[in-house]
Structure formats: structure tokens, C-alpha cells
Amino acid sequence: MAFASIYVPNFPVQAVVRAEPSLRNQAVVLVDGTPPICNVVAANEAALLAGIELGMSKSQAAQFHAVEIRNRSRVQEKSAHAALLDLGASVSPRLEDTASDTIILDISGLTSLLGSDENISAQLVQRASALGLLVNVAVSSNLEVALHAVRGFSSITVIPPGEEAKCLGKLSMRALLPSVEILETLERWGVRDCAALAALPVLQLSERLGQEGVRLHELARGACERSLVLAQPGVRFEEEMALDFAIAELEPLSFLLGRLLDQLCARLEARALAACAIRTHFDLEDSFEKDFQVLGGNSPPQLTPKTYEKVLSLPVPTRNSKMLLKLLRLHLQADPPHAAILKVILSAEPARPRVSQGGLFLPNCPDPEKLELTLERLAKLVGQTNVGSPELIDTYRPGDFRMARFAPASDESTIPRKNATAATHIPKETPLTAFRVFRPEIQLNVELQQNYPTRIYFHGMRGNIIAASGPWRTSGDWWREDTWQRDEWDVEVRFDSVSGQSQKISSPRTQNGIYRIYYNSLRAAWFAHGRYD
């Protein structure tokens, strides 16, 4: 058996720095407490070198100009801990969630997959760095040895089997986390490190310090055995950031969203997953003027919600944070929150990443990620309802259709064979006359002769109907408000003059035109539905 223990030194500071990478090379101090009493609870090495001491008040820490002061964030610590678990799960499914800053992995049998213990340790450090964490790693065949070594030694420590006591001997007694009384007793005896403790006779130690002394003795000798308490890392991928000052504009918000998306995507990558949807949740600032909508009369004012939620669904799972940021920006531009933002929560719905094999002879098809971005941009330009694939509806209502999401098939075999609506009586080589629709339909003035149209006027044009076929009556949905009833005609019109330029239709000059017109019985008016082209 081999165990790898991963420890994040100075965890509260690293959790904050992970969310704000620009602080990585600066002196950082974390304060906690209820204002105005806020004290320094954590500081990184640079801050300690600058003279910061734990327990200082915030105002004292503020005297140091080169030191960045941040509030301790339990939310970010929670996210950092989730990232730590993801790091462990990326290497081994057997892991123990020992503490918020420590996990232990069972790495037995991974040699053929990931190389030697040193390689595994180096990979863990590298992957942790990608997740924004600087970690220590210790590998040992004894779980407790690995756990204490990782807290005592920095960077990577690989302890060969049989040398546990020798390695631990250099560690300070404090690394074994004894109680304060026992630590004081041992220090009075002159026992400073594990080697000195391991050299003591266990029977006499038991008589003087009890079972706790025996346990410490076993730990110091590297002889304490226990089994791994397995933990199941969650499948909830969520990153959260509370803001000190409300953000009302998209540009600064984009920076925050970019950071959170980077973290989310790194976590997804560590678990070999991708996002199929991104949920955005904003806590909004109270704004008195916008919160109340006076509905008139004596109706009570309605409080608008203080949160904003949006779901960005993706056609194919992805973990490309740059593309996700562009999509989120387009979504937010189309439907911005109604107040300034105080807190941002981004969560990803995990899914297996898309695996596709390219082919030399596959037809042209846009890259799904690029296509999604293009569709969002088009939707922003012309409106969400004006982009997509048309889909026919099972109805007799003329010209009825709906817009569906555009998701082209990339394989010819997935295209259904032609539904030969036509091909029954018309030779295949004869193309079908196409029809163009007027949206909205154009109202006409029609001269009738014996109830048949003979002359039409619309948009400054007039023409004689030289051939006509009809009427073709259609009606339906009589039980609904938008019922229809129309008598349709196919007419060939010879335009005899153009008195004005049409807004909707380009001038047909001297050409004949073949139109479909209809009489709407319900509105008692004539309309042009479209023309054959």
C-alpha cells in the first residue's frame, strides 16, 4: 500500500489568493471578526516577513503599506476545499477528506499508469498549481506517516518503506499535534523532535502520559496504523464570490466571471468532465427606486426580486473558459440584471466531454463551440426568435412554422431520405416553383367583376389580372381567437404602371408577376400572401 498526502499550507490565505491571482506575489493578510473589531487571523510568508503578527488589529495591519488586507472568506475556503478534492479524484478514486486543507489518497497500483511515486507527487503538485493551489505532497506506505510528514516538510517528500521513523525523526513534536499539556511536559523533559520521543521507553511513557503518550510514541516511530476513511467527492461544481463593492457595469463583472469560469473549468478538467450548462446567480443590491413598482390605485407596491438567475445551456459539453465567458457576456448583454451585483455564484452542470473522430470525407459542418458563439451573436443582432432552424407545425394554418435550435447533423446517413411530398406526379428533374412570403401580409385594393378579382392596387402599383385560379377556401381553428378563413387565388398580374416606389416589393418593371392573394372573410379585406419566384 502507498498513500499520498496532500496539504495546502496557509489554507485561508491560499483560498483568497486562488480567487484573486494578482495577490500571489504580494504580502497578504486576512482579517476576521465583527467590525470594528477585526483582527489578523492569517498571513502569508511575505506579510510575516514584513512584520505582520497574527492577532494584530486591522488598523495596525493597515499601517504596513505593502500589505494587502482582505477579509477571510469561508465561501472561498469551501471552493478551495472542493478544488482540493477534485485534485485528489483526478488521480485516485480512493481518497480521504482528512481536513479542509488536507486529503490523503491511496495510490497503490498507479505506478503503471502514472509512473513512480515521485512522478505521481510531481503531477499532483502540477495539477494543484493549475487549480490555483500550492501544495505539499508526502508519500509513504503508512497513512499516518504521510499525514504528518506532509505538514512538516515542504514540497515533495517520498518516504521509502522502513525509513518512516528516520524521516519523521527530524520533525518537530508540534507536527504530531499533541495537546498543550503534553507538549509542555515533553518540552520540560527536553524532547523537541520525533526522534527523541521515539527513543523513550514506551512503558514508562505510558505510566507518565497515559494512552495519549503511547499514541504519540507510535506516531513518532511511524508505527501507528489505521485504514483510509473513504470519501466521495461531490459532483457539484460551484464557485462563488462575494464583493466588497457592488458592480453595476458589465466590463468589471466580466473580469470576475472570467476568474470564476477559469476555476470552474480547471476543476472540471481535473475530473475529466465538461460543462453542459452554466448557471449564473447574482445577489443584487437594494435600490429603493427600482424595487417598487407602483401599479396604480391602492394596490400594494411589489418588491422586485433581489436575485438574478440565468442558465446558459450548451449544445455540446465544453470546458473552454474563454468561449464560456463570451457566451455569458452575450447573454448578460441581452438581458442585463436590473441592479448592481453584490455576489456572484457560477455553477456548472457536469457532463462527459464530447469525443468525436474527425474524418477527411465528412461534409462541411461548423465547429459546435464556434457555432454556439456565432448563434449567440446573431441572436443579439436580430433577436433570439429570429435565428434558428424552421420547423413545420402539424396544422393547416397557412404558413405556420416555429423556430427551433439549429443543430445540424454532420453525417449524411443521419439525414432522412426525402419525404416525397412532391415526387408522386412531378418528374424529379423538374424543379418546384418556389414561393416567397410577404411578412407582414400586404393589404390590397382589388377590383371585382362578378365576384372575381380583375385588377389589383398595392403599394403604388396597379395591374390587370390576366389569369387567375381560385378561389381556394381554407379555414380552421374556429374554436380559437385567432381563427382564420380565407379564399385564396393564384393570379398572374400585368403591372401597367408604377406610380411610386414600393417599400416592401421591388419594382417589377414591365414583368408579369404571379401572386397568391386571398380574401379574409373575417376581416373583409384582400391581402397578398406572397408571390411565386
Add this chain to the structure above:
Amino acid sequence: MAVNLATLRSNVELALAGRVAAPFSYRDRHAVETVSTGIAEIDSLAGGLPRGALTEIFGSACSGRTTLLLSALAARTAHAEACALIDGCDAFDPHSAVAAGVELKQLLWVRCRNIEQTLRATDLLLQGGGFGFIALDLGDMRADVLRHVPLESWFRFRRAVEDTQTILMVLEPESNAKTCASLVLRMEAEPARWSTTLETRALDFFKYPSSWLLEGFGIRAELLRSRMPSIATNSSQKPFASADRSEFFETNVLRSYLGVARMEPAPK
């Protein structure tokens, strides 16, 4: 001298390594891949639609431009190519398209309201890439509006599709793309064909209009310009040869998709 040239050549190749694959090898710019329009007469006239080039189809209203568009869309979607239609006047009829054989799932329809939106949407789709066929339907727009489209837009479109597998087809009432178009076709409609169940065709339409049916109309397509050497008349000398050739074909109207019924039987 020869040694100097060889050295110079190798120096240039070294300097361009990684950026230009073979700077001194001949690149045949006239090797154009074409695909069928779905109409045999147009294929024989123009040799098909060129990939990586702009094709301009123009003609007056009811001249058969949309028929050609739908045929080309049907042919491309049947091969599982992703197609896009940028509809400048929101005139596309999905029912008519399905009847013509267009696979709607393969078609991205962008419904625009004005020329600015249309041009911007075209830019976005061309930049996105990956589409086999992009149609820009400006057929119902006013000719004076289209004349004000800057020439640089057409140049931009041409450059965007160059060296790609995309076919860019533009439908207009008048030709505007000038030399940016590799293939220019003018469409013209012939008189419509009507059929009747009446025994004598001497009877006029307005006596028994319900006994008449629109059968279709003929379309004459004229090839005005082609960049494809095999099609252009003087291909060996002029890559931009103007070709004055035309073809005629008939179209048929299909009414069954509307699901309408005749009101009364035709009198005998």
C-alpha cells in the same frame, strides 16, 4: 548567377518557413471545385456553384431566383452540409422549401429587418466558418438601397470565402457585386403555364376561374460572368470572361403541401 539565385531562394524559403508552406511552388488559383445546383440546365450552363467564391443571382421579382436558391439548398442539405440563409426581407417560406426537398434541420435561417443587419449577419456567419452554403437573400430589397452597399462589403465577403469550402450565393434584383462575383446569372421568367379541366381553352379565366390551375412557369437563365475556365468562353486568355449564354427550364407548382381544397367542381 545560378548559385546566387539558388542561395537567395533558399534564404527566402528559410525566412518564410512555418508561415508559407511552399513560397515558390505554383498555386493554381483557377482550380475551382463546383457542386450541383440541383437544376440540370443551370449546371450545364454554369458548371455548378463554385466553392470558395461568390455567386450572384439577379433578376426581377418572380423571375425564378428563389427556385434556384431552394434547389441549391435541397442539394446541399441532402449531402448533410450545414447551410445558412440570411433573409434580408424575411420572405423565406419553409413549406415551399420542404416541398422543394430542403432538409430544414440543416438550415440556419436568420431573419433580418434591414440591410445593416443582413450585412452584419453575413459577416458573422462567414467569420464563424464551417458552413457549406451561405445564401444572402436580398431579392425583395429596394434596388436603390442595395446600390448603396459599399463595394468593400462585397470584397470583404469574397475574401472571407476565398480558400474555404463555402459557397456564397447572393440573390438581388440587380447586379451589385461587380467583379467580386465569380459567377453571375441573370434570371428571367417566361409567361406562366395554366391548365384547365374545361374542354375548350378558348374560355377565359374569369368565367370559370375555379377550373384553372397554375402549373408553373418557364425560367430563362443567362450566364453573364464566370471565372471558371471551363465555362468562360475565352478561358485561355481571360479568367474573368463574360459569357453570353442562356438556358431555359420549366418549373412546376406544387399545391399539395398547402392542404387546400377546391371550393366547387369545374363546370363542363
